[in-house]
Amino acid sequence: MPLRLLKYAFSRDYPVTGDIPATPDLKSSYDVVIIGGGGHGLACAHYLSKYHGITNVAVLEKGYLAGGNTARNTTTIRSNYITKEGIAFYKEGVQLYEEMSQELDFNVMFSQRGQLTLAHTEATLRSFHLRAEMGKHAGTNIEVVDAQTVKDLSPHLNMDEGGPLEIMGGLWHADGGTARHDAVAWGYAAQAARRGVEIHQRTEVEGFETDQGRITKVRTNRGDIAAGQVMIAVGGMNYDMAMRAGVELPIRCYPLQAMVTQPLKPWLHTLVSSVSLHTYLVQSSRGEIVIGGGSDPYQLCSTRSTLDMKEHLSEGATHLFPFLQGVRLLRQWAGITDMTPDYSPIMGASPLKNLWLDCGWGTWGFKATPVAGKYMAQTIANGRVAPILEPFTMERFARFELLNEMGATAASH
Template structure:
């Protein structure tokens, strides 16, 4: 029995700790207004307060905290990307996750299980090899594994040659892991609020106030407020909100679906993904299998789910684990992913002074919550964009200086 729980057992009254504050009045002005109370927004708020002493910060959330993609993603935390700038960035993200529970005083259920990505084609093998090379050069634990090793890592995987897409090899990423997605925004919210940040749920931003080329405030469903800086962190709505600020983003939004099965006793430890079968699987601490795949093939802002994707995704999963045909699926859902042309995020300045962007997180935003929050907070606080996120500036799309991640992102998220 963990000691921290003793007080709950011995208190006569439940010793409630208010992690997320009840509704409160908006102040007329803040130093920084953060649009979006998901992981990214709350993390940025926390680091602004914690590392830069900027505490007059309001996080405005249209719904409830962590209710967007932070609460819908499949919680893969990894750094086995392909471009050096991305590997460096996500490597820092993975490192931050390792000590985060202690820092936030909140168990994020972070568990480094390792991620196995399967190749079913020669082209995948080639890409994996490049990822392994780049990763290792930059100190990320990735390597190619053959069928023997794959069998050792995931003994229940179907490695038969007599299937349409036999497994040819794999990329083993020992640093890959999982966390409880909801816990991340809650942990950040709790600490940020302790440091003086205000978190306002049910507060929708309806307009961006400007004076010349400088942002001066926002109007909300609960009135206008002024501020020195605005950070937009609204995955799934990035281009809509940016349009309020007069910005046009190179983003198209697609639904991404995921699903979960009934809980069963543990049988799968690493995360397993297959780009060719458009499926990835992990087993949560509760025992459910979380299953995800590729984005829907058309743009949409609806979080409806579809039968077709479920059918093809599950066919892919059964290709990897045929014995799971008796397992039962209990829920499917969707989030909206903001896809950039180079499958990489957009962080930093915008042409509108004082308006900062944390967008374009597509299917890969969860793992970057700590590192993106910290980096963008530093940028806002100091006015200087840290080296780590400079390759992800908005202006790269005007200078063709893209950061190509298409090959490392498909169906592994």
């Protein structure tokens, strides 16, 4: 194999072409314009082209492919939510991740190793029983476990027996896992591009023209284009993008930070999170310990990282695993979470007839990538909201039919 690679490197003829074509010229019109070249936008383009035969599609990304929140998350995949609507939705998301490498003919490095959420108080254990019973009723693989089982699942944990943060039990979600975030985006992009979907990087949407309650043109830094249908999926900038179309979303944005350590030999074989410490950890395929926590407590559309969050996450991580003291940090980063009042996303129709929303994902957008893409594509293709998405429409706020998932985060916000 090394000799073949060497010959390939010095060859004048490279028969292999890139999976994603170079950015083409914009056409004057498209059947569907997807604003946002992250996981959700690319997944929607894939499902539109493969399952609905809609290939006259443009994906517009102001930066580079999957360079926003898709590249700034901690890749946790799970379905241990609280509401029946949320559990059903994310359960299908997990199932689609299980099949994703075959679906895309691309190794997304899905690793299904389970998620262990720790309980340090009796009150937390009681809330875990509620989540477990809701999950079991919906058919997810979830259960409350005692302290000994927690120790068996993660033997390196500091149980803090007799201390103020003694681990009394946990919520074990065996279907939880991780996937490689850029591989997911590239896999969807490659499949969509092969079917004729155009991916336009460095193409910023500057505004919209509307007439009689419809978007007629999308204005970009590379020219105006007419669009039959438009979908917004731009992560932390969803509020601003929708406002350019005259649609105000019930969203507020907060930074969400994370960091990774230097690579270590494999030892953390599950995802571990603590609500009391606002900290969660998972070991990547490269051996790095990924450490995350809750959102920053202030509204800000910024991806800056801060020393106080680094100190907070380090304190939580070293309490759970004291031997991590002295391990070097490689990097720290932040994403922008677009939070709704009930901690559930907004999917489906908008006040404009041909504008569709894929917004309000907060801290759980990556895990929903395939299921959101699948059903937003179905919604756009059929011109009506898919049944599984109906509970997540923006109208629920006017009807006071909220889906409260505030307590279902990996590290409480």
